[in-house]
Amino acid sequence: MFAQKKKYMKINFMNKIYVVALLCSLFVSQNSFAQGLIILEGNYQGKNIYVQNPYGNSAGVGFCVTEVKVNGNITTDEVNSSAFEIDMKPWKLNIGDKVEIKVFHKEGCKPKILNPEVLKPKSTFEVVSMSADKDGTIKWTTKSETGKLSFAIEQFKWNKWVKVGEVDGVGTPTSNDYTFKISPNSGKNQVRVRQTDYSGQPRLSKAVELTSDLPEVDFAPLKASKDVNFFEKGKNDKAVETMYEIYDQYGNIVKKGFGSKVDVSNLQKGGYFLNFDNKMGEFVKK
Numbered sequence: 001m002f003a004q005k006k007k008y009m010k011i012n013f014m015n016k017i018y019v020v021a022l023l024c025s026l027f028v029s030q031n032s033f034a035q036g037l038i039i040l041e042g043n044y045q046g047k048n049i050y051v052q053n054p055y056g057n058s059a060g061v062g063f064c065v066t067e068v069k070v071n072g073n074i075t076t077d078e079v080n081s082s083a084f085e086i087d088m089k090p091w092k093l094n095i096g097d098k099v100e101i102k103v104f105h106k107e108g109c110k111p112k113i114l115n116p117e118v119l120k121p122k123s124t125f126e127v128v129s130m131s132a133d134k135d136g137t138i139k140w141t142t143k144s145e146t147g148k149l150s151f152a153i154e155q156f157k158w159n160k161w162v163k164v165g166e167v168d169g170v171g172t173p174t175s176n177d178y179t180f181k182i183s184p185n186s187g188k189n190q191v192r193v194r195q196t197d198y199s200g201q202p203r204l205s206k207a208v209e210l211t212s213d214l215p216e217v218d219f220a221p222l223k224a225s226k227d228v229n230f231f232e233k234g235k236n237d238k239a240v241e242t243m244y245e246i247y248d249q250y251g252n253i254v255k256k257g258f259g260s261k262v263d264v265s266n267l268q269k270g271g272y273f274l275n276f277d278n279k280m281g282e283f284v285k286k
Contacts, residue, residue: 035066036110040101042119043147043171044093049086049101050114053079057108064109069102096146096172121147121171123195123203128175130193132210136184138191140205142176145169149195153180156190156207158245158275169195183243183258184212185278217242217277225286229261230276245275 040049054064065079070091077086086101093099099119105111124147130140138153148171154161164183170176182191192207216233217240232238239260246255246262249271255262264272267285274281 036105036107038103038105038111038113040099040103040113040116040119042099043121044088044095044097044099045118045120045122045146046095047115047118048088049116049118050083051079051086051103052083052112052114053081054109054111055082057106062106064105064111065103066106067104069104071098071100117198120198121149122199123147123149123197123201125169125195125203127193127205130205130208132189132191132208134184134210134212136182136189136210136212138180138182138193138208140178140193142169142178144173145171145176146173147171147197149197151178151193151195153182154192154194155182155185156192157185157243157278158280161192162243164243183241184210184214185242186212186214186216187278189278215240217279219274219276219281219283221283223284223286224264226263226265227261228264228274228283231260242277247273247275249273 051065051068056062057064063080063082065084068075068077068079068086070086070088073091075086076090077084088099101119103111103113124144125142126144128141128143130138132138147169149169151167151169152163153165153167155164156162165180167178167180178193182189189210189212190207191210193205194202196202215235217230218233219228219230220236221228230240230242230244232240241258241260243258244256244262245253246264246267248254254267254272255264264283264285269285271282271284274283
């Protein structure tokens with residue numbers, strides 16, 4: 001009986017060793033598979049990605065990057081190097097195609113993407129044609145777009161280009177048609193479109209012109225306590241809607257909008273500059 005008990009104790013002890021060993025094995029296994037992830041998303045611009053790849057992690061073993069995927073596919077790039085290139089050519093992407101790159105790496109280290117900007121959309125559009133109707137309808141056709149960037153529509157007034165709207169770009173190199181309707185000034189109008197990409201440098205179309213039949217606009221009073229009113233010149237009783245901006249004496253914009261009048265009752269007393277229609281004027285807040 002003592003021999004049986006001794007045998008049981010030995011088996012139990014061995015089981016405990018096995019359990020401890022199994023837990024240790026699982027712990028090591030989990031840590032060996034623990035990894036970080038860097039995700040890059042954007043549009044293919046015909047460029048490859050360069051990665052700086054440090055050696056070792058907290059355990060000090062091997063290079064940091066373990067695997068790279070492009071749009072879910074494992075690459076064959078040689079990642080066991082202090083720097084490597086993610087070659088985009090094998091994936092037969094077209095300019096402007098969506099790209100997702102996943103860089104898997106060990107814990108305790110982090111690779112560096114040297115040129116992530118090559119996946120950001122770039123303004124490359126060319127205007128094939130652009131026209132402006134008398135009612136303010138602007139139409140333009142582009143080609144050679146390589147990424148989805150919005151077009152800002154700008155109208156020249158008050159001695160500057162003023163943004164009056166925005167249209168989302170299609171972002172494909174084929175022919176793309178766009179339409180936008182501005183609120184014309186009286187008389188001559190100039191309009192253009194602009195895109196600005198990650199570089200901060202705007203890409204501009206040439207300006208097109210239109211001449212509207214709208215009446216010339218004036219405003220009153222020159223000394224206002226409540227409202228400044230816009231009306232057809234020479235006809236104070238005929239209200240006209242117009243885009244406007246009001247600046248204080250320091251050049252700070254205090255009000256902007258579109259309408260036949262603007263409430264100035266909450267402005268501090270003093271002189272103000274008023275931009276409206278295609279004109280610039282001044283008034284005093286009493």
